[in-house]
Amino acid sequence: MSRRxxxxxxxxxxxxVARALAPDNTDEMExxxxxxxxxxxxxxxxxxTRIERETTGGLHSNVxxxxxxLEVAMDVAAAARNAGGADEQHEQPxxxxxxxxxxxxxxxxxxx
Numbered sequence: 788m789s790r791r792x793x794x795x796x797x798x799x800x801x802x803x804v805a806r807a808l809a810p811d812n813t814d815e816m817e818x819x820x821x822x823x824x825x826x827x828x829x830x831x832x833x834x835x836t837r838i839e840r841e842t843t844g845g846l847h848s849n850v851x852x853x854x855x856x857l858e859v860a861m862d863v864a865a866a867a868r869n870a871g872g873a874d875e876q877h878e879q880p881x882x883x884x885x886x887x888x889x890x891x892x893x894x895x896x897x898x899x
Contacts (some may be wrong), residue, residue: 790846794836794853795821800864801832807860808834808853815839815849 798804801820808818821833836853840846 789839789841790843792838792846792850794838794850794857795833796857797833798861798864799832800868801834803864803867804857804860805834807863808836808856811852811856812836813849815845816853 796804805818805820812818816836816838818834818836821835834857838846838849838853840849
């Protein structure tokens with residue numbers, strides 16, 4: 788007997804959230820976007836993920852991981868919207884600063 792969970796969440800851009808979740812899906816997971824069901828706001832624009840596992844502990848673990856991944860996906864979607872849209876591609880990546888200073892002494896912090 789397998790255990791199953793279905794998680795349904797609504798979002799402003801459900802397709803973007805579903806795409807952000809896709810890399811974290813396992814073979815036991817299926818994520819899809821449900822479209823508008825005739826104006827029903829409970830199911831319109833919903834991301835639906837179904838998880839099936841053989842054990843209760845395995846299901847619990849997958850659901851727990853999924854909820855964490857969903858939070859990250861929602862942050863990614865929000866950042867994409869705030870950056871001008873999910874379809875906008877910048878010519879150059881944003882400068883994140885220096886990861887390390889190759890000339891710095893390893894015993895002394897970089898104080899520049």
